[in-house]
Amino acid sequence: MKLPSLAARRLALILAGGSCILSLLGAEPDAGRSRIALFEPAGQKDDTTLAAVLSTVANSVELSLDVLQRYDVTRLPPEDPATDLDHVRAYCQKNRIDQAVLGSGSARAGGGYSFRLVVYDRKTDKITTDQQGASTGALDMFDVTDALVASLLDALSGRHLLYGSLSVESDPAGATISVNGKDVGAAPLSLRGLPVGAVELSARLDGYEGAKATVTIADGETTSSSLTLPRSLGVLAVAMPRDAVMTVGGATIQKKVIAGPGIAMLPAGDYDVEASCPGLPGVSAKVTIISGASTQWQPWAKGYLDVRSDPSGAAIVVDGVERGAAPLIVEVEPGTLHQVELRKQNYETYHAAVSGDAGNKTLFSGTLTPVASSPPPSVEPAVVVRPASTGTSHAVFKIEGAFEDWKNVGSWRGIQPLIDLSRTSPTFMGDARFAMAQVYMCRDDKNLYWRVDFAGTNPILRSPKGTRRAIDCELTVHFEPTKQIRLGAQTPQQHSTEHNKSQMGQIWANAAPLDAYGAIHDDATNRLTPLNVVEEVANSENAMVARIGLDVISQYCKGPVSVELKLGNQKGDGTWADSQVSETRMVDFSK
Numbered sequence: 001m002k003l004p005s006l007a008a009r010r011l012a013l014i015l016a017g018g019s020c021i022l023s024l025l026g027a028e029p030d031a032g033r034s035r036i037a038l039f040e041p042a043g044q045k046d047d048t049t050l051a052a053v054l055s056t057v058a059n060s061v062e063l064s065l066d067v068l069q070r071y072d073v074t075r076l077p078p079e080d081p082a083t084d085l086d087h088v089r090a091y092c093q094k095n096r097i098d099q100a101v102l103g104s105g106s107a108r109a110g111g112g113y114s115f116r117l118v119v120y121d122r123k124t125d126k127i128t129t130d131q132q133g134a135s136t137g138a139l140d141m142f143d144v145t146d147a148l149v150a151s152l153l154d155a156l157s158g159r160h161l162l163y164g165s166l167s168v169e170s171d172p173a174g175a176t177i178s179v180n181g182k183d184v185g186a187a188p189l190s191l192r193g194l195p196v197g198a199v200e201l202s203a204r205l206d207g208y209e210g211a212k213a214t215v216t217i218a219d220g221e222t223t224s225s226s227l228t229l230p231r232s233l234g235v236l237a238v239a240m241p242r243d244a245v246m247t248v249g250g251a252t253i254q255k256k257v258i259a260g261p262g263i264a265m266l267p268a269g270d271y272d273v274e275a276s277c278p279g280l281p282g283v284s285a286k287v288t289i290i291s292g293a294s295t296q297w298q299p300w301a302k303g304y305l306d307v308r309s310d311p312s313g314a315a316i317v318v319d320g321v322e323r324g325a326a327p328l329i330v331e332v333e334p335g336t337l338h339q340v341e342l343r344k345q346n347y348e349t350y351h352a353a354v355s356g357d358a359g360n361k362t363l364f365s366g367t368l369t370p371v372a373s374s375p376p377p378s379v380e381p382a383v384v385v386r387p388a389s390t391g392t393s394h395a396v397f398k399i400e401g402a403f404e405d406w407k408n409v410g411s412w413r414g415i416q417p418l419i420d421l422s423r424t425s426p427t428f429m430g431d432a433r434f435a436m437a438q439v440y441m442c443r444d445d446k447n448l449y450w451r452v453d454f455a456g457t458n459p460i461l462r463s464p465k466g467t468r469r470a471i472d473c474e475l476t477v478h479f480e481p482t483k484q485i486r487l488g489a490q491t492p493q494q495h496s497t498e499h500n501k502s503q504m505g506q507i508w509a510n511a512a513p514l515d516a517y518g519a520i521h522d523d524a525t526n527r528l529t530p531l532n533v534v535e536e537v538a539n540s541e542n543a544m545v546a547r548i549g550l551d552v553i554s555q556y557c558k559g560p561v562s563v564e565l566k567l568g569n570q571k572g573d574g575t576w577a578d579s580q581v582s583e584t585r586m587v588d589f590s591k
Helices: 003-025 048-068 085-095 141-157 503-510 550-554
Strands: 034-039 071-076 099-107 113-121 126-134 163-171 176-179 182-186 189-195 197-204 211-217 222-228 233-238 245-249 256-259 262-267 269-276 283-289 294-297 303-310 315-318 321-325 328-332 337-343 350-355 361-367 383-388 396-401 436-443 447-454 470-480 483-490 516-522 527-530 536-539 543-549 561-570 576-581 585-588
Touching: 034 048, 034 085, 048 071, 048 099, 048 113, 048 141, 085 099, 085 113, 113 141, 126 141, 163 176, 163 197, 163 211, 176 189, 182 189, 197 222, 211 222, 233 283, 256 262, 262 269, 283 294, 303 315, 303 337, 303 350, 315 328, 321 328, 350 361, 436 561, 447 550, 447 561, 483 543, 543 550
Parallel strands: 034 071, 034 099, 163 222, 233 294, 303 361, 396 436, 396 585
Antiparallel strands: 099 113, 113 126, 163 189, 176 182, 176 197, 197 211, 233 262, 245 256, 245 269, 269 283, 303 328, 315 321, 315 337, 337 350, 383 396, 436 447, 447 543, 470 483, 470 561, 483 516, 516 527, 536 543, 561 576, 561 585
């Protein structure tokens, strides 16, 4: 006979019965608790049938006393009331124990078993309760111990209790059932010998929400209850491109399809997931959904650029490495700015700086401009910048010539750089791409022109990471020892009125167009005086070109003057957080 299962059933029975006694007796918690030493009933250890019953009896008594909330119970090894009462008495005296519960069980010569439960009271030094019974065989052992435990509880409560039975099922089966907060076994189960009255049932099972019910045990009847446990849910949050599709499969659900990024509510458990996206490699993995929690899944760790060109077929170059022809999905490191070019014969190269987000596709599309036919270059350059002999210790560059189509960088053919910074490997804001590389200057009868070529990207159009408010590129002309003409261009639409109380802030606010300004600065008085005429500025992907009327310059510059170019990260109050300053050159604007 498989008595461990019977023992478990008996444990559940006594636990539930003890739980109900509290509601019947109306016990008050913490109202003068007695200290009880609970000794396991003594018996032959090699008799597995007897050992299982005695262990169940001890568990039943302990749990019942705990539910009554009148006792502090200490569980102790077996002591036989017939032979070990002196040991129990000494223990209670030494540890100031109020009462001790102990018992015994033994096989009978004619078959069956004898059982005994007693209560020893330290104050009276007597056995106050002595319950005895005997079974005829193995099948009625629990009936006998039921009666003994019930008598013991009647003696402790001072009244006779009525009993009924309880049958509990769960959907799904196998849930752990609790009666008045104490576990009594796994459903389906039947409990007998429960004191009459209302009891609270609860069921729990991994992967499911809990369930509760209140039932009333009736005298001599079996009360039935069924508890349904809904599946517990968690969140699967997926970060992937919009045109990606993910499938989720598991033992608890049919295969589910999720399109694009988002979240899905799934029962708790383990799942197989697969993701696919046009142009990207397929990905499969296993994910675990936890009840009440959010699980993150990103199928692709890299970034991807969806590169397209008009016309199609342009060669794709990323950070100087050719990757194929558009249209094409290109894998890149995420979180980094990449220099992308589209190259096609008979078309201008298309440049841009793009970053790819991890697990996503970024559309990059460029329309290529056909290469315009141009006349062969002149024998003489359209404009010249050449050193002039002035008798000074420094070379003076005389600027002269004629000019047309000044915004077209290609029309500046034949002009040598006034200042060449590229040989020193310059950087701006820690990045070589945004630094000034060459400076050019020329003039015609009406205007003075200057041009700045950047090493890779024009920071006025594409602000570097860490830009404070705007990026300024400023031509400074020193025409007196303490005075300069400052002609600047800055990031469009970045002016802020909050700094307009400062002189430079007011100049920026009054500048038209908004990406250019001009002023006279006097170092002696630290004052700025705006110019009535502001230069024109034209920006391209990797260059800035500007001009101003020569009459404005001639008011202040009557001979050779020194010039320099400055590139700065503007704080917004007229000062710069980061800057690059070119070499100084002596120039003569007059013919």
